[in-house]
Amino acid sequence: MSEAAAEVVRAMIVDGRLAGGERINEVRLSGELGLSRTPLREALSGLVAEGALIARPRLGFFVAPLSLNEFEQLYDIRPLLDPEALRLAGVPDAKSLARLERLDHQIATAHLGEHAITLDDEWHFALIEACPNKVLLELIASIMRRTRRYELALMRETEHVHRANAEHARIMAALRARDLDGACAALKRNMQSGKVPIVAWLKARDVARKVGKWG
Amino acid sequence: MSEAAAEVVRAMIVDGRLAGGERINEVRLSGELGLSRTPLREALSGLVAEGALIARPRLGFFVAPLSLNEFEQLYDIRPLLDPEALRLAGVPDAKSLARLERLDHQIATAHLGEHAITLDDEWHFALIEACPNKVLLELIASIMRRTRRYELALMRETEHVHRANAEHARIMAALRARDLDGACAALKRNMQSGKVPIVAWLKARDVARKVGKWG
DNA sequence: TGATTGCATACTGTATACAGTACGCCGCAT
DNA sequence: ATGCGGCGTACTGTATACAGTATGCAATCA
CATH class of the missing domain: 1.20.120.530 (GntR ligand-binding domain-like)
Structure with missing residues (x-):
């Protein structure tokens, strides 16, 4: 399930629905995806390791900007x-x-x-x-x-x-x-x-x- | 905090305290590390991306065996x-x-x-x-x-x-x-x-x- | 009028509770 | 004696509640 979420979020980043630099609102996104924050956060953590997202402590996840x-x-x-x-x-x-x-x-x-x-x-x-x-x-x-x-x-x-x-x-x-x-x-x-x-x-x-x- | 946990677990894997192939008991390990399962799981997910662990659905995390x-x-x-x-x-x-x-x-x-x-x-x-x-x-x-x-x-x-x-x-x-x-x-x-x-x-x-x- | 400080709000990070499933064990039947 | 099926336990995966902090806004003072 969190794996599926990673897939969806990755697609959203790749095709631009989540723009570079954008901050991710976990509550809203988890609602849109129909799951709770816990598995979503695991998916987002995985995407950080892939370089698609950046995690900033106390600020949350940001879409890595195009550089x-x-x-x-x-x-x-x-x-x-x-x-x-x-x-x-x-x-x-x-x-x-x-x-x-x-x-x-x-x-x-x-x-x-x-x-x-x-x-x-x-x-x-x-x-x-x-x-x-x-x-x-x-x-x-x-x-x-x-x-x-x-x-x-x-x-x-x-x-x-x-x-x-x-x-x-x-x-x-x-x-x-x-x-x-x-x-x-x-x-x-x-x-x-x-x-x-x-x-x-x-x-x-x-x-x-x-x-x-x-x- | 989950970042620190990842560091500790990585060290445990690298220096062999967690042996290759071993299954990870989240409850016990979180107790040993003095945190709850949620941040520990995030750390473990990160280690999966690094190739140090393998996640098997419904079975949990395993230390990647030496191959x-x-x-x-x-x-x-x-x-x-x-x-x-x-x-x-x-x-x-x-x-x-x-x-x-x-x-x-x-x-x-x-x-x-x-x-x-x-x-x-x-x-x-x-x-x-x-x-x-x-x-x-x-x-x-x-x-x-x-x-x-x-x-x-x-x-x-x-x-x-x-x-x-x-x-x-x-x-x-x-x-x-x-x-x-x-x-x-x-x-x-x-x-x-x-x-x-x-x-x-x-x-x-x-x-x-x-x-x-x-x- | 501009800057600064206090406050309210919203969001992240963590803990905990709960549901669902895999696995081992015991009993039973063949 | 051995194979099979049901049951109990323990663990994972998810949801939710709570605490702490960053941010924006308004009010006050210079």
């Missing part, structure tokens, strides 16, 4: 982890390659940006799911969760969706040629390029904030 | 993260280098194994503390916390302490020569070598377990 620094630092970690996971996983078998192709096709035809982001994460996870290091996979998944907020926020405000199909294609081509090193290198570049548009948006947004303060 | 698989996977991640953190941090300044030397000296003369382990972690953290990517540092710190259980358990059972001073010396030499790449490479080797004795011990231990089951 350019945090985002850049998070995104700089994936180029370290994903290529290594792919290297450990090896070239996917025919079945997995087919699944990756299907996902790519779905991404290309996805109309909703949110859906495209989910599919992109699925694609990256399918790429490395054979990796025997499950701790590494869990780490990657947790970073995916933490960055999804940023990707969704960008999408909501700009309608821009980062179409990575060309990069996916390069990775797939290397895999079909059984060139694991080449695929890892292409994956690393793919991870690095995803960062650019969001950083640009966050910087513009921060500037807008400052102007807002002056005005 | 050869988890340990190998955790330790295989540090050679990815630490060298990159060092690369981003750059060659430490003179003051930091002096501190690293002091720590090395303390490690060499440390008689208690537990103290040596703490000092080794301190050394590795001091090495990369200038890294601007704080998320990466936090990740490394969390992996340190998760592996410390294993290192302490090994130490308790075998009195063996992995003396990494020779490897530290190689890293320091490279840094003094301002050879960042060389230092990163040496650090990577250092991270990989730390794994060996503990893996050997865990394997022997698992075999002993099986024999125990037969006997």
